[in-house]
Amino acid sequence: MASFPPEGFVQVASNVDGIDVYAPAPEMPESEPDVVDFACPRCQATTAYSVEDGGLRCAHCGYYEPPAMPTVGKGAQEFEFTVVTVAAARQAQGWGTDRRELQCEQCGARTSVPPGDLTHTCPFCSSNRVLQQTSAQEQLRPRFLVPFQVDQAACKRIAAAWIGASWMSPSALKGNGRLVEFTGVYMPYWTFDARTAADWRAQVGHTETERYYDSGSKSWKTRTKTVWRWESGHARQVFDDHLVPASTRFSELLLGRIQAFDTRALVPYAPSYLAGLMAHAYDVALDDGWESAREAMRDGTRQACRAQASTRQIRNFSMSLDFSDESWRYVLMPVYVAAYAYDGETYQVLVNGQTGAIAGQRPVDWTKVWLAVGGMLAPGVLLGLMGVLASVLGAVLPPTVAAGGLVVVVALVLLVIGIVLAAVTLTKARGMDDV
Amino acid sequence: MSETTVAAGWGEDRVPVVCNDCDWRYLTAVSTPVPHCPHCASGDIEALSPGDLGDAVGLVPELAVPYRVGPDVVGRQVAAFAEPIPFPPEDLAPDVLVSRMQRVLLPVWLVDTDAVSDWRAEVGFDYEVVSHRERYADGAGWSTHEVQEGRIRWEPRVGRLGRHYANVAAPGLTTHGVLTRLLGDFDLGAAVPLTGGVPEGVIVRLPDRSAQAAWADAQSELRRRAQDECRDASGADHVRDFRWSPVCSDLNWTLLLLPLYLTHYRDDEGAVQRVLVNGQTGRLHGASRGSARRAQRRALTIGIVALIAFALSLIVGLAGLIVPPLLVVGLLGGIVAVLIGAGALAPIGRVALFNRRQKQIPVET
Numbered sequence: 001m002a003s004f005p006p007e008g009f010v011q012v013a014s015n016v017d018g019i020d021v022y023a024p025a026p027e028m029p030e031s032e033p034d035v036v037d038f039a040c041p042r043c044q045a046t047t048a049y050s051v052e053d054g055g056l057r058c059a060h061c062g063y064y065e066p067p068a069m070p071t072v073g074k075g076a077q078e079f080e081f082t083v084v085t086v087a088a089a090r091q092a093q094g095w096g097t098d099r100r101e102l103q104c105e106q107c108g109a110r111t112s113v114p115p116g117d118l119t120h121t122c123p124f125c126s127s128n129r130v131l132q133q134t135s136a137q138e139q140l141r142p143r144f145l146v147p148f149q150v151d152q153a154a155c156k157r158i159a160a161a162w163i164g165a166s167w168m169s170p171s172a173l174k175g176n177g178r179l180v181e182f183t184g185v186y187m188p189y190w191t192f193d194a195r196t197a198a199d200w201r202a203q204v205g206h207t208e209t210e211r212y213y214d215s216g217s218k219s220w221k222t223r224t225k226t227v228w229r230w231e232s233g234h235a236r237q238v239f240d241d242h243l244v245p246a247s248t249r250f251s252e253l254l255l256g257r258i259q260a261f262d263t264r265a266l267v268p269y270a271p272s273y274l275a276g277l278m279a280h281a282y283d284v285a286l287d288d289g290w291e292s293a294r295e296a297m298r299d300g301t302r303q304a305c306r307a308q309a310s311t312r313q314i315r316n317f318s319m320s321l322d323f324s325d326e327s328w329r330y331v332l333m334p335v336y337v338a339a340y341a342y343d344g345e346t347y348q349v350l351v352n353g354q355t356g357a358i359a360g361q362r363p364v365d366w367t368k369v370w371l372a373v374g375g376m377l378a379p380g381v382l383l384g385l386m387g388v389l390a391s392v393l394g395a396v397l398p399p400t401v402a403a404g405g406l407v408v409v410v411a412l413v414l415l416v417i418g419i420v421l422a423a424v425t426l427t428k429a430r431g432m433d434d435v
Numbered sequence: 436m437s438e439t440t441v442a443a444g445w446g447e448d449r450v451p452v453v454c455n456d457c458d459w460r461y462l463t464a465v466s467t468p469v470p471h472c473p474h475c476a477s478g479d480i481e482a483l484s485p486g487d488l489g490d491a492v493g494l495v496p497e498l499a500v501p502y503r504v505g506p507d508v509v510g511r512q513v514a515a516f517a518e519p520i521p522f523p524p525e526d527l528a529p530d531v532l533v534s535r536m537q538r539v540l541l542p543v544w545l546v547d548t549d550a551v552s553d554w555r556a557e558v559g560f561d562y563e564v565v566s567h568r569e570r571y572a573d574g575a576g577w578s579t580h581e582v583q584e585g586r587i588r589w590e591p592r593v594g595r596l597g598r599h600y601a602n603v604a605a606p607g608l609t610t611h612g613v614l615t616r617l618l619g620d621f622d623l624g625a626a627v628p629l630t631g632g633v634p635e636g637v638i639v640r641l642p643d644r645s646a647q648a649a650w651a652d653a654q655s656e657l658r659r660r661a662q663d664e665c666r667d668a669s670g671a672d673h674v675r676d677f678r679w680s681p682v683c684s685d686l687n688w689t690l691l692l693l694p695l696y697l698t699h700y701r702d703d704e705g706a707v708q709r710v711l712v713n714g715q716t717g718r719l720h721g722a723s724r725g726s727a728r729r730a731q732r733r734a735l736t737i738g739i740v741a742l743i744a745f746a747l748s749l750i751v752g753l754a755g756l757i758v759p760p761l762l763v764v765g766l767l768g769g770i771v772a773v774l775i776g777a778g779a780l781a782p783i784g785r786v787a788l789f790n791r792r793q794k795q796i797p798v799e800t
Contacts, residue, residue: 004553005593016668018598023669024591081565083583297575298569318572326566 036271048276056272068270076144076266078193078327080172089286144266145332147273148184148353155182155336155351162358168429170365173342186279186332188246190289194239196297198321199233200305204314233308237301238401244289246282257359258352261333279332360431369429373422380415451483460641469638471539473697477708497689498544498626504717509696512712512719521785522729532710538637540692542607544649551597554665559587559673560659590670600660604691605652607642617720618713621693646688703728703780723793725786733782741776748772
């Protein structure tokens with residue numbers, strides 16, 4: 001051995017006299033400052049993460065610090081569901097309720113930070129700091145994140161286009177999109193990997209045609225019948241980076257619409273990525289997140305099993321499913337959040353900070369909607385009235401009776417089409433402000 | 436026989452001898468010399484001079500695995516061994532085998548040494564993960580069963596070692612591997628200090644491997660021990676890919692003795708067929724040989740009976756020329772006689788088949 005001990009190894013306790021043991025040094029430094037402040041080394045002004053540059057930027061003197069960590073993507077370390085980790089995660093349900101007292105190093109002001117917040121901007125001097133989360137288990141600290149790739153300006157453009165995209169939105173709101181202020185927030189997510197292997201069994205129906213003699217009509221006829229046969233099979237599925245939101249602060253429905261995050265952009269966690277942005281710790285326990293992911297995985301596997309059946313007619317379906325190679329990560333994902341007021345109501349909008357996907361609530365101009373619904377029903381109703389009128393006139397002018405009946409039939413068809421279109425429109429309008 | 440005694444640690448004066456027929460070298464008590472070689476039963480035994488002993492000069496037996504199996508058990512084992520042999524040789528009788536039973540101690544080298552080395556290995560830590568098994572049935576929905584599975588986490592470790600290793604064992608006989616394959620492993624952990632010396636009437640085989648030759652095997656054992664200790668030092672449950680380059684000093688060689696019962700019988704040709712019994716476990720291995728000569732005698736007897744029967748049938752058949760019904764009786768008698776004659780081949784075939792299926796004990800054991 002060339003040098004002893006090798007680089008990166010540190011001495012650890014030995015259980016046997018006369019034998020020294022060296023192990024690889026722990027990856028994470030054991031003592032990190034509880035609070036990381038971001039002051040420009042050149043002018044002492046506050047620095048913040050710049051989405052455009054992908055590093056720390058001082059808005060005062062232009063000082064730039066490149067990104068702290070290289071991209072690791074899907075190679076980001078995953079953790080197994082060890083008994084120890086699961087037990088620790090079950091004990092650490094959330095981050096408690098105690099607020100954290102902070103004293104600003106720039107201006108000396110004392111502020112109180114809610115539990116679960118990972119960043120803080122001093123309300124008096126706007127200096128940025130990142131609060132290092134403590135945890136009984138190292139894995140339960142944020143270890144990886146996807147940095148913001150969509151900047152504020154792009155975000156506003158996306159929002160303006162989105163609000164104006166629907167004819168149901170109030171006309172007065174169309175210019176308002178540019179006024180919306182978005183806040184960058186790192187949202188906590190769990191990512192889960194697993195393999196599933198399932199054995200299934202079911203009765204599968206096959207439609208068969210048979211000839212039979214009908215004694216009533218004294219002739220041969222054909223009829224179809226369903227023959228049920230037992231089938232079985234084996235299905236395997238691989239789930240990679242299944243995302244589950246680990247925060248209840250925002251609507252799960254809205255998060256679900258924007259959460260197509262690409263985990264190939266994951267980088268190791270570094271406080272500098274959070275400078276000047278908001279970040280939340282998880283408040284959905286690992287167990288609950290895993291239960292939710294398992295539900296999706298087993299349904300996916302069940303669908304794969306059913307797809308193997310030779311027909312779509314299936315009954316008495318049963319399956320057994322084994323999970324293997326289960327692993328998880330605790331990551332932070334970039335989300336822009338905005339709330340805007342209209343007509344006395346507050347509406348929430350979320351934008352995926354990586355892809356620009358947008359989801360949110362939009363106010364509905366119900367006058368427009370009802371006018372549209374009226375327009376959809378009007379042809380049928382008016383034509384129907386004309387038909388009825390023509391039928392009544394038939395008493396005086398008999399030839400109009402037939403024409404009136406035909407018009408009534410056409411009116412009924414148009415009315416049905418109008419009702420369907422109106423129902424779709426109303427459903428869509430109601431869904432616009434769902435949370 | 437010239438009296439070259441090896442006294443220290445053996446309990447009584449012992450003289451080293453060699454069998455000139457099979458080259459077995461062993462120590463026998465001066466007071467109770469063994470007239471025949473326990474290995475090949477030859478009487479051509481010669482005393483060895485100190486110069487012929489090599490590393491065996493001044494050997495000290497330190498430990499011995501005691502005999503756990505008594506003569507009564509050995510007797511039952513031998514009877515069970517002889518019972519299934521068809522037409523056993525005259526010499527193969529349980530009483531004879533037991534009367535010839537000789538207790539022999541087999542030598543294993545023991546070495547004490549101080550070892551110093553850097554080491555490197557992967558050590559494994561057991562841990563458990565939580566997994567799930569689920570069942571689904573239409574109408575019943577999902578039922579979940581949480582299970583725990585054991586896994587090993589492997590981590591690299593390096594270190595330095597400076598330890599004294601006592602009683603590292605290495606085979607003293609070139610045939611040690613063959614013997615343990617035939618008789619099973621001896622539990623060396625059961626060895627006890629040989630405080631009272633070698634019991635009376637027991638002979639001790641001398642090592643036919645030098646300490647230098649045994650050192651390569653001792654190093655393997657040393658490596659295994661060091662590997663286990665480094666695993667324990669790391670607080671781990673497993674170890675693999677262990678590498679070290681030990682510098683060993685202060686080597687001290689002694690002997691560990693393993694218990695064996697040895698007896699023999701002579702087959703038809705007068706060749707010695709050995710029967711060995713592990714003195715610790717009672718496991719027996721011996722050459723099973725049926726006696727072709729006895730089988731031939733039995734075949735001859737049956738053949739004569741068949742011949743007589745055939746002659747009688749012939750006579751009755753001839754009488755049938757006068758009294759026709761006797762012709763049928765004579766014919767049937769002839770057929771029976773032929774069948775008996777054919778059966779006379781059975782003993783010979785049975786013994787030949789049995790002997791062919793038996794594996795010979797390697798001569799060198």
